[in-house]
Amino acid sequence: MASEISEVKRSSNTVERDGDLGTCGYILWGLSAVILVITFPFSLCYAIRVVQEYERAILFRLGRVVPGGPKGPGLFFIWPFIDTMQKVDLRTVSFDVPPQEILTKDSVTVAVDAVVYFRIFDPEMSVCNVNDAQRSTQLLAATTLRNVLGTKAMTELLSDRESISHEMQHILDESTDPWGMKVERVEVKDVRLPVQLQRAMAAEAEAMREARAKVVAAEGEQKASRALKEAADVITESPAALQLRYLQTLQTVSAEKNSTILFPLPIDMISSFMKK
Numbered sequence: 001m002a003s004e005i006s007e008v009k010r011s012s013n014t015v016e017r018d019g020d021l022g023t024c025g026y027i028l029w030g031l032s033a034v035i036l037v038i039t040f041p042f043s044l045c046y047a048i049r050v051v052q053e054y055e056r057a058i059l060f061r062l063g064r065v066v067p068g069g070p071k072g073p074g075l076f077f078i079w080p081f082i083d084t085m086q087k088v089d090l091r092t093v094s095f096d097v098p099p100q101e102i103l104t105k106d107s108v109t110v111a112v113d114a115v116v117y118f119r120i121f122d123p124e125m126s127v128c129n130v131n132d133a134q135r136s137t138q139l140l141a142a143t144t145l146r147n148v149l150g151t152k153a154m155t156e157l158l159s160d161r162e163s164i165s166h167e168m169q170h171i172l173d174e175s176t177d178p179w180g181m182k183v184e185r186v187e188v189k190d191v192r193l194p195v196q197l198q199r200a201m202a203a204e205a206e207a208m209r210e211a212r213a214k215v216v217a218a219e220g221e222q223k224a225s226r227a228l229k230e231a232a233d234v235i236t237e238s239p240a241a242l243q244l245r246y247l248q249t250l251q252t253v254s255a256e257k258n259s260t261i262l263f264p265l266p267i268d269m270i271s272s273f274m275k276k
Helices: 002-019 022-038 123-128 133-149 154-159 161-179 195-237 239-256 269-275
Strands: 048-051 055-061 074-077 083-089 093-103 109-120 181-192
Touching: 048 055, 055 123, 083 123, 093 133, 093 181, 109 133, 109 154, 109 161, 123 161, 133 161, 133 181, 154 161, 161 181
Parallel strands: none
Antiparallel strands: 048 074, 055 083, 093 109, 109 181
């Protein structure tokens, strides 16, 4: 128990020392106040700052972050010469990942590019924990794209882009969380294959289409043959149906061509010769 109390005291003393500006700090603070009064109202141009609704400001006083968290949105006051301000945009930002030459799992070289959408949820972490958060995220996204797609086969890369995008988003989100950034979405834009591979895939697709067309034609002929067989069976059972079909054929021929057609009466007289 005593060790815990001493640990709490040491931590509180550390906090007090970190929040103390020191003698030089207070002297500079007093000089800043004097200059602010002497140059009033011109000093207000520097002392009063405005932050937009979609922005937050991180204040540094003599190199230390001012307690109270990010400032804004709206109007606030800073001390001249001892306070510096850095604005952080909280809107969703997107950037393109440059095309990456990637060797897939099945030893195919492809060029892939992507787009990443992210936003900053903790302005203080994005300023204090990383230098140029957007640039760092871009480099990390390019590396993650190569690492993830290097474990995928070419067919997976072409047909399963959604799961690849989710996997990349999960990895980037975990990596950028200490930077105060949230990766909202990752999309694989384009996959460019080598020319020889494109020709081979086109030839394979054409062969598959031709084979499928032959199968469909064969199935159509089979169904047509069955329908003709059923029609022949019906006509065989009913001689009147044969005569009606014969008359329909004559009507169709006479409508298409202007010619003279001779047919016997009665029509079924041919059947008597066939029986003999």
